[in-house]
Amino acid sequence: MSDFIEWGALGQVLVAGVLVGAGIPALFALGLRLLAGTTADAAPAADPGAAPEPGAATATPRPTPLRLAGAVLCLVVVVGAVATGLFVVVSGGH
Amino acid sequence: MIEAVTEMLLLALVVVTALAFDFTNGFHDTGNAMATSIATRALKPKTAVALSAVLNLVGAFLSLAVAATIAKGIVDAQVITLPVVLAGLVGGIIWNLLTWLLGIPSSSSHALVGGMVGAVLAAVGTSGVLWTGVVSKVLVPALLAPLIAIAVAGLGTWCVAKLTRGVPQDLTNRGFRWGQIGSASLVSLAHGTNDAQKSMGIILLALIAGGAVPADAGVPLWVILSCAIAMALGTYLGGWRVIRTLGKGLVEIDTRQGMAAETSSAAVILLSSHFGFSLSTTHVATGSVLGSGVGMPGAKVRWSVAGRMFVAWALTLPAAGLVGALCHWIESAIGGTAGFLAVFGVLVISSAAIWVVSRRKPVDHTNVNEEWDEAKGADIEAVAATTGEAGGERIAPVPAVATASSVGPAIESVGTISGPGTDAAPKGDVR
Numbered sequence: 001m002s003d004f005i006e007w008g009a010l011g012q013v014l015v016a017g018v019l020v021g022a023g024i025p026a027l028f029a030l031g032l033r034l035l036a037g038t039t040a041d042a043a044p045a046a047d048p049g050a051a052p053e054p055g056a057a058t059a060t061p062r063p064t065p066l067r068l069a070g071a072v073l074c075l076v077v078v079v080g081a082v083a084t085g086l087f088v089v090v091s092g093g094h
Numbered sequence: 095m096i097e098a099v100t101e102m103l104l105l106a107l108v109v110v111t112a113l114a115f116d117f118t119n120g121f122h123d124t125g126n127a128m129a130t131s132i133a134t135r136a137l138k139p140k141t142a143v144a145l146s147a148v149l150n151l152v153g154a155f156l157s158l159a160v161a162a163t164i165a166k167g168i169v170d171a172q173v174i175t176l177p178v179v180l181a182g183l184v185g186g187i188i189w190n191l192l193t194w195l196l197g198i199p200s201s202s203s204h205a206l207v208g209g210m211v212g213a214v215l216a217a218v219g220t221s222g223v224l225w226t227g228v229v230s231k232v233l234v235p236a237l238l239a240p241l242i243a244i245a246v247a248g249l250g251t252w253c254v255a256k257l258t259r260g261v262p263q264d265l266t267n268r269g270f271r272w273g274q275i276g277s278a279s280l281v282s283l284a285h286g287t288n289d290a291q292k293s294m295g296i297i298l299l300a301l302i303a304g305g306a307v308p309a310d311a312g313v314p315l316w317v318i319l320s321c322a323i324a325m326a327l328g329t330y331l332g333g334w335r336v337i338r339t340l341g342k343g344l345v346e347i348d349t350r351q352g353m354a355a356e357t358s359s360a361a362v363i364l365l366s367s368h369f370g371f372s373l374s375t376t377h378v379a380t381g382s383v384l385g386s387g388v389g390m391p392g393a394k395v396r397w398s399v400a401g402r403m404f405v406a407w408a409l410t411l412p413a414a415g416l417v418g419a420l421c422h423w424i425e426s427a428i429g430g431t432a433g434f435l436a437v438f439g440v441l442v443i444s445s446a447a448i449w450v451v452s453r454r455k456p457v458d459h460t461n462v463n464e465e466w467d468e469a470k471g472a473d474i475e476a477v478a479a480t481t482g483e484a485g486g487e488r489i490a491p492v493p494a495v496a497t498a499s500s501v502g503p504a505i506e507s508v509g510t511i512s513g514p515g516t517d518a519a520p521k522g523d524v525r
Binding site for chain 2: 017018023082
């Protein structure tokens, strides 16, 4: 059976897949959660989706600078991962 | 002189058929990238397929690193001739169209591999097939891909669900829509890069076998161009039936699940190729959608729909193989150019027949998002039963004599329509 399954490659795919494939959505969700409660004008820096509709959540308190920084960090990592994915496609390394 | 002309004609037929396969590959696989974005209304249906088409087109030009033949390592390269390539392609196309008719997302690559393997088996017997390659490159990945994708997408969805609890839904919807569009775009791009190259590889192989280009030639520009355009056109037309099954049939999906599923698909597809463990785009995408239902607390997964799909996956290789083998038998029973034209005629006629059947219950961008109810599911099953019979007739093992007589009418019709028929085939597929 070991002739038919490349266990090494399979393991790498599984581990990396879980880290990236589940980690990115989780980070994205975390970023949004940290942003939640903010007015939309804090968002455009990293989250273009929030830009076109300002004032959606004006009643809720603004996030602390720490939360905002955390959110931006999360979303930057996500964008970075997408850029890396693009780079992998373009460089034909797959 | 006549021989040279005949050879050119055969070569042209193979190229046209390869482009037709590329086209079916495009519209069969649109759903892999865009079904969830359409289902969650992150994108309008037409916008989604247009975006996917453009990205497939761009993707086809991005990289030629793997413009090798898909049959490499699976069948003996020595035995591949133009008739074998044609028979294999026809097997792949017919299976692709049948599964599209039933709205089942099945792997286009497996259909192609199945067709090729069947054609080679019919041509030279079991010695022409590298069975270890078939098992390790096709069967095992087919089994593992959905499992990996379900695990990844399930975990991702679960994390997302936990993390976004209590966050206002309009905020998560807006955010995740963009995330979903981004990750779906990445899947489209990767599909264009991977799958268009398979057709390019086959056309290159045919050109070399036909002596049109030297054996060490690179992929000519017109081949890249025509493959990219054929796939983009197919993608733009949209396999609405498959999109509907993926987006509405398996799981009722929201934007958070859609984003998690598409990210999982993109990550697993790119990583698996990166680590040299190639997985089918379709199997990964389907597994991801299932996983997003498994991981979401309270979400319902329609396992009956999934079960029907798994059956189709298991059948893909043997069924496409049978069609491929049958086509090769027809070719050799009739012999020469006439046999070649007969097989091409079989392709045109069965494509047209499948298209006619599909018109009875059309699925397009207007009704792709309609509610999925169990009665409709049963409806689709009824259609499955009738086409299954038709398919069974066609792919049943037929003795050579019977084949010759049953194909007689086909040859006659091909003789009269072969000129316009060549043009009519893609149009028939188009609608």
